Amino acid sequence: MDTAFFLRWIAAVTERVRADRDHLTDLDRAIGDADHGANLDRGFTAVEEALAAKPPETPSAVLTTTGTTLIRKVGGASGPLYGTLFRTLGRAVGEVPEVSQEALAEAFAQALAAVMKLGSAQEGDKTMIDALAPAVPELRTSFDAAARAALDGARATTPMRARKGRASYLGDRSIGHQDPGATSTALVIDALRAA
Amino acid sequence: MDTAFFLRWIAAVTERVRADRDHLTDLDRAIGDADHGANLDRGFTAVEEALAAKPPETPSAVLTTTGTTLIRKVGGASGPLYGTLFRTLGRAVGEVPEVSQEALAEAFAQALAAVMKLGSAQEGDKTMIDALAPAVPELRTSFDAAARAALDGARATTPMRARKGRASYLGDRSIGHQDPGATSTALVIDALRAA
Amino acid sequence: MKKLINAVGDVVPDTLRGMAAAHPSLRVDVENRIVLRAAGPTPGKVGLVSGGGSGHEPLHAGFVGYGMLDAACPGEIFTSPVPDQMIEATKAVDGGAGVLHIVKNYTGDVLNFEMAAELCAEEGAHVVSVLVDDDVAVQDSTYTAGRRGTGATLFVEKMAGALAEQGAPLEAVAAMARTVDARSRSFGVAFSACTVPAAGKPTFDLGPDEIELGIGIHGEPGRSRERFREAREIVRVAMDAIDADLPFSGDVLVMVNGMGATPLMELYVAYGEVDAYLREKGATATRCLVGDYVTSLDMAGFSITTCLLDAELTSLWDHPVETPALRWGR
Amino acid sequence: MKKLINAVGDVVPDTLRGMAAAHPSLRVDVENRIVLRAAGPTPGKVGLVSGGGSGHEPLHAGFVGYGMLDAACPGEIFTSPVPDQMIEATKAVDGGAGVLHIVKNYTGDVLNFEMAAELCAEEGAHVVSVLVDDDVAVQDSTYTAGRRGTGATLFVEKMAGALAEQGAPLEAVAAMARTVDARSRSFGVAFSACTVPAAGKPTFDLGPDEIELGIGIHGEPGRSRERFREAREIVRVAMDAIDADLPFSGDVLVMVNGMGATPLMELYVAYGEVDAYLREKGATATRCLVGDYVTSLDMAGFSITTCLLDAELTSLWDHPVETPALRWGR
Numbered sequence A, B: 001m002d003t004a005f006f007l008r009w010i011a012a013v014t015e016r017v018r019a020d021r022d023h024l025t026d027l028d029r030a031i032g033d034a035d036h037g038a039n040l041d042r043g044f045t046a047v048e049e050a051l052a053a054k055p056p057e058t059p060s061a062v063l064t065t066t067g068t069t070l071i072r073k074v075g076g077a078s079g080p081l082y083g084t085l086f087r088t089l090g091r092a093v094g095e096v097p098e099v100s101q102e103a104l105a106e107a108f109a110q111a112l113a114a115v116m117k118l119g120s121a122q123e124g125d126k127t128m129i130d131a132l133a134p135a136v137p138e139l140r141t142s143f144d145a146a147a148r149a150a151l152d153g154a155r156a157t158t159p160m161r162a163r164k165g166r167a168s169y170l171g172d173r174s175i176g177h178q179d180p181g182a183t184s185t186a187l188v189i190d191a192l193r194a195a
Numbered sequence C, D: 001m002k003k004l005i006n007a008v009g010d011v012v013p014d015t016l017r018g019m020a021a022a023h024p025s026l027r028v029d030v031e032n033r034i035v036l037r038a039a040g041p042t043p044g045k046v047g048l049v050s051g052g053g054s055g056h057e058p059l060h061a062g063f064v065g066y067g068m069l070d071a072a073c074p075g076e077i078f079t080s081p082v083p084d085q086m087i088e089a090t091k092a093v094d095g096g097a098g099v100l101h102i103v104k105n106y107t108g109d110v111l112n113f114e115m116a117a118e119l120c121a122e123e124g125a126h127v128v129s130v131l132v133d134d135d136v137a138v139q140d141s142t143y144t145a146g147r148r149g150t151g152a153t154l155f156v157e158k159m160a161g162a163l164a165e166q167g168a169p170l171e172a173v174a175a176m177a178r179t180v181d182a183r184s185r186s187f188g189v190a191f192s193a194c195t196v197p198a199a200g201k202p203t204f205d206l207g208p209d210e211i212e213l214g215i216g217i218h219g220e221p222g223r224s225r226e227r228f229r230e231a232r233e234i235v236r237v238a239m240d241a242i243d244a245d246l247p248f249s250g251d252v253l254v255m256v257n258g259m260g261a262t263p264l265m266e267l268y269v270a271y272g273e274v275d276a277y278l279r280e281k282g283a284t285a286t287r288c289l290v291g292d293y294v295t296s297l298d299m300a301g302f303s304i305t306t307c308l309l310d311a312e313l314t315s316l317w318d319h320p321v322e323t324p325a326l327r328w329g330r
Ligand SMILES: Nc1ncnc2c1ncn2[C@@H]1O[C@H](COP(=O)(O)OP(=O)(O)O)[C@@H](O)[C@H]1O
Pocket: A028, A032, A033, A035, A036, A039, A040, A075, A076, A077, A078, A079, A081, A118, A119, A120, A121, A126, A127, A128, A129, A164, A165, A166, A179, A180, A181, A182, D078, D079, D080, D107, D108
């Protein structure tokens, strides 16, 4: 997968986030503060601009610019978390012109660890980790399998009681709602198929 | 008409005001500040207490106590206006044990003049004057006729454009609503029949 | 009706009890509904008394203290107080230099203050009354009760209060109050009606896209109902109405006042537009207040009050003030 | 959604522009979203930086000035600011004695401030962070993100700010901030949800007889939904929750805070009940604030924040302060 692939991926994510913006915000209204869609839309719009302003020449540069821009523009919990995810991916793939499926899968494993460390969340805490963690091993086999795993993981957050992020303040009242961050993570993974 | 008659009259007014409280407030909501019923109810409840605490021994005392109590307890535009009405009645009937129909009518004529002077309102300004003024001449003949005239006068305020009081701020938008003060005045006059 | 109250009939006394507990600088007579400075009257100083219906908090009781009022008389909600309150207050604050009554121009306030002033005069007190009538939404003509007194009341209380504190005689303090009123104008806009507790429902109904222009401070509907617009345009309507009546020039004191349920954030957005408007007209907002000062219970909306300043008014505005709701310089 | 704004995307910059116009004591960088004291950093004084999502006005920008913050970083509405803002602010206020970051305990605020502090430290700045986590409605356990930071933020900013102004070193100022947080507790109640402009509809729906108990300041629903009750009972629920966590005794600083759409009158009614409750417990409300200080856009409701005072805290509270939203002593 070359630089163009990663640019297509990020473009697809940007498009999906824009399309699903209100849905993500609605999910966040139920158990958060009604801004998750707006946050990611603001962030990826800035990413789009950053990538257009100074087109990166390696896969690593695409991913690092994406991560840094998200950290600089999103704020909230998702800014540092998604920012760390993409920056870790960028560091892990290294300065190469092409990234193998295996190398990408390995980079995602490192990114998952970094995000879990930053947010100190575990699987089952009803966060983006619940979509990311099951997808990572599947990335070795196929994007389709990873996308399915992420989507299933996101859906599986519905009956969970949140233990991290704003939703945790709701205690048992967080049960019965799908986590917005897990939902957007499923979208990010799913967009790999379109790239 | 003796002291007992005037006590019955004020008691009847008190009862009617209580029963029509919400209606009067609703009328005031449309073109005023939604307090006319509450104002009069508070005032006449205080009158009831004052008359019970120190039972007056003449018609004049009944009327003066009523007027003074209204001034002391109502506030708003209607406090001084109704207070002046009853105080003027009290002064005009004089310290006699019985008041003739003619003397009462004459006292009402003086009260009308006093209220018009205090509020500098004319007939047609969409105020309590529009119920009071047509009733006063009829008082010489019968309470029934006076009550009818007051009620007709109150109803006739509906198409008027207010020129005094809060309703005047609404300009043309005051048109189409019956004046709360004229409505309560019709009730005061009508209560003479029950006394 | 969800209100943070105990019982409809207890709102005013409960509010006063809360104020008494919160502000040791005030002496609150809950029974007789009079709010005084705890320190008592200042000998030789003109006393300032104001009052009006409750529901406009912090007006008036929140402006009792050094540099502003000596006493406030809160009436029932939206109902002017009764003469007894004003008479008691007048007696309590008379430091020997006479007492100024600051009266908002409403039939009820005017009549009750008039009765009080007459009775005070009969008892030998020296009382002068000034009317505040700043609301340009009301045509001042023989066909109305005259303009309403709204936001400028705060300006009058502040500047006349400063002059009184500086030792000026009653006539000068009253003249200053009239000057401030003459230089001040207001215009109000409602996004929602308010609910008088005793009435239990909103004073009017507004559709989701409607606003009322030219409202007063008692939940009355305004002069016209219009389509909701962006802040810049709504501010322009209000400022145009004021400018048409008394053109802006020079230094201007501006209050962007919330009606009770409008967030401070939105008031700052509006203030930014007011500031830009004045620049366009070649005038300058040199002093301002942004916040809830003269409210209408839980109404959403705002009002703009302006006062054309000169050096004297500016220095009276800057004079120290120490009240629950307005404080600087000490 | 009727809001006094120009466009959904412009609310934060328009608010900052309004603040800049209204308060010459502030230097507002609208582009980079940083609010500073116009006078610049005080040499030798510890700099205080705070920040968080917008929509809580006057928090934080309204508390920038003598005796409180040196800088505030406003994020998007209810969204924590980004590290760039905090880094710029930290540099701008460093007077050579280091900088204190006052962080409300939310995942977003914590993570972004952490990143900023790391980068500042890499560049050689001396930064210490303190977390504010005063909300007793949230169980503080390994199963939550910990208690939320709400009203006590104001207390921390005020008292740590006073100590910094008095020349104390960074470690002492940070320790004081932690002490104030440890002695402070909050509990919030919503009568209505708020509407985030970008979302366009209320964050939750409440029936005409329902209230949310234990809400935070971001329009999140609370811990439970209950039937509407009179002020005395609602205040008791809030005070009982606080008292169970940190029993009242001695001198207490109390803030009865409006969430944005609750009239001052009602806040005073509530304050009267708080005062009575404390007396019952043998404690005394010796200092208080009643008004809108830490808001949630247009939410109706209120919160109570208390802090157990001692002589030192009382004197830090009384220390002069001169900010747009809190001012006394100068
Ligand atoms: N500690 C955490 N670890 C991992 N993900 C988290 C954590 N806290 C929150 N999240 C994710 O962030 C999402 C919320 O993002 P967003 O709404 O943009 O930020 P905020 O909560 O600051 O408003 C949640 O749905 C959750 O998936």
